[in-house]
Amino acid sequence: EVQLVESGGGLVQPGRSLKLSCVASGFTFSNYGMNWIRQAPGKGLEWVAYISSGSSYIYYAETVKGRFTISRDNAKNTLYLQMTSLRSEDTALYYCARHPPSSYYFDYWGQGVMVTVSS
Amino acid sequence: DIQMTQSPASLSASLGETVTIECRASEDIYNGLAWYQQKPGKSPQLLIYNANSLHTGVPSRFSGSGSGTQYSLKINSLQSEDVASYFCQQYYDYPTWTFGGGTKLELK
Numbered sequence: 001e002v003q004l005v006e007s008g009g010g011l012v013q014p015g016r017s018l019k020l021s022c023v024a025s026g027f028t029f030s031n032y033g034m035n036w037i038r039q040a041p042g043k044g045l046e047w048v049a050y051i052s053s054g055s056s057y058i059y060y061a062e063t064v065k066g067r068f069t070i071s072r073d074n075a076k077n078t079l080y081l082q083m084t085s086l087r088s089e090d091t092a093l094y095y096c097a098r099h100p101p102s103s104y105y106f107d108y109w110g111q112g113v114m115v116t117v118s119s
Numbered sequence: 120d121i122q123m124t125q126s127p128a129s130l131s132a133s134l135g136e137t138v139t140i141e142c143r144a145s146e147d148i149y150n151g152l153a154w155y156q157q158k159p160g161k162s163p164q165l166l167i168y169n170a171n172s173l174h175t176g177v178p179s180r181f182s183g184s185g186s187g188t189q190y191s192l193k194i195n196s197l198q199s200e201d202v203a204s205y206f207c208q209q210y211y212d213y214p215t216w217t218f219g220g221g222t223k224l225e226l227k
Contacts, residue, residue: 105153
């Protein structure tokens, strides 16, 4: 069974940093592209960042480019999102999500981790 | 970026009814469209990909159709467990994937 379990969220002041983790199980993590997607309270979904299976390709939404860094450790089956210079508008539930082979929809999602940016 | 416009934003329907949700793309997305269901307090779950292919384990009362810029999700014989929000997503525009604003489906 595919499982994605996020952690690392919490309450953080504007301008500070936070690092999210997503541990994968039930599939060969190193074969799949992975993403972070967020959902502000009561709002829709926003794709945040993508990393290819071997970390060769990395892309970000314009809203986070230069502030967030996606990375992965295939030996640990773990995806990361380093978030810096956090703003109130980054407050959201952050999901990690997997791409299936050779396509770019999201076939499995984690349960999400909440990030609240407030003073 | 390709903009995705979903309609209606909310919908109330009765058990056993057929429901249709629409999604319009700002340009042709060549069937690169997925639909997700998000139940209250849960993460999104994939229902449909490639505009009309059913994901593993999804009940056959769900179906997708469309082409070009216009797509739809149909739910036949609405069940109580279908109460959820539904989102479309385009994945034609690599690597800038975008979602519709969502449709909240409630029981009448």
